[in-house]
Amino acid sequence: MQQGATFKTLAEKFASDETALPSDFVSPFEADQTATAxxxxLHKSGVYHFGVRINKAGDYPARLRDAKYPVELLYYQGTWELSEMRSLAVVGSRKPSEEGIKRAARLARELVARKFAVVSGLAAGVDKAAHEAALEAGGRTIAVIGTPLGESYPKENAELQTRIAQEHLLVSQVPVLRYAAQPFQHRRYYFPERNATMSALTEGTIIVEAGETSGTLTQARAALYQGRKLFILDSCFNNPAITWPARFEKEGAIRVREPADIWKALPFE
Incomplete structure (x- = not known):
């Protein structure tokens, strides 16, 4: 990613020329030099096997174009075909209650039983619980991370990330070289940006638990903008400390009192 560029400015640049590829904006020498770097x-980070998906080339998912500022290039490890499965994102607080952890796990098992891939962001808390429950249930899981492939955040999820990369699907939109050159405090912006991509990749997002200023709400807004289903567990509505559930319900989110509320809102043949 060029100096000073953002996902927003890049999306606008590509929107102005619908035939353009990333390589059209740099010289062949610069493109080769950057690819080598x-x-x-990635090799220094222990990543030797990975792939890329580029808009207008190969198996780039067309549904990602529903994002407000769609990414042009994704890195991935694992089985790309999993991205073609029906899937729902299960997301929420990094510091959930014990009941929130249990709810995330129950939802993941329910999705696996319905042959859905469980998608989440490999963060602590709800994300980790959803990924692990999907694995324990013998299902498929996809992690959309806010770091490059060779990095893990939090560090305690590194082993889980490696397993998903080897046996399932790990996706990152984070520019490798720019990330390495940035100060730590600037790197946090990649997490809400990946939430929009995670939403676009799925049929809908289920919010298990989230505070009033949680980054999870970025994904909620993205889901509604993209025309995806947004599901909010009933327990969120019953929390007097937060007001966002009622606000999103007015905008089209679905209140989930029981799993059937999810399945009734999704198309089945």
Missing amino acids: VIES
């Missing part, structure tokens, strides 16, 4: 950086 990216590969070297």
Whole structure:
């Protein structure tokens, strides 16, 4: 990603020329030089097997274009075909209640039983619980992370990330070289940006638990903008400390009192 560029400015640049590829905006020498540097950086991080998906080339998912500022390039490890499964995102607080952890796990098992892939962001708390429950249930899971492939955040999820990368699907939109050059405090912006991509990749998002200023609400807004289903567990509505559930319900979110409320809102043949 060029100096000073953002996902927003890049999306606007590509929107102005619908035939353009990323390589059209740099010289062949610069493109080769950058690709070599990216590969070297990933190798140093222990990533030797990975793939890329580029808009207008190969198996880039068309549904990602529903994002407000769609990414042009994704890195991935694992089985790309899992991205073609029906899927729902299960997301929420990094510091949920014990009951929130249990709810995330129950939802993941329910999704697996229905042959859905469980998608989440590999963060602590709800994300981790959803991924682990999907694995324990023998299902498929997809992690959309806010770091490059060779990095893990939080560090305690590194082993889980490696397993997903090897046996399932790990996706990152984070520019490898720019991430390495940025100060730590600037890197946090990649997490809400990946939430929009996670939403676009799925049929809908289920929010298990989230505070009034949670980054999870970025994904809620993205889901509604993209025309995806937004599901909010009933327990969120019953929390007097937050007001966002009622606000999103007015905008089209679905209150989930029981799993059947999810399935009734989704198309089945």
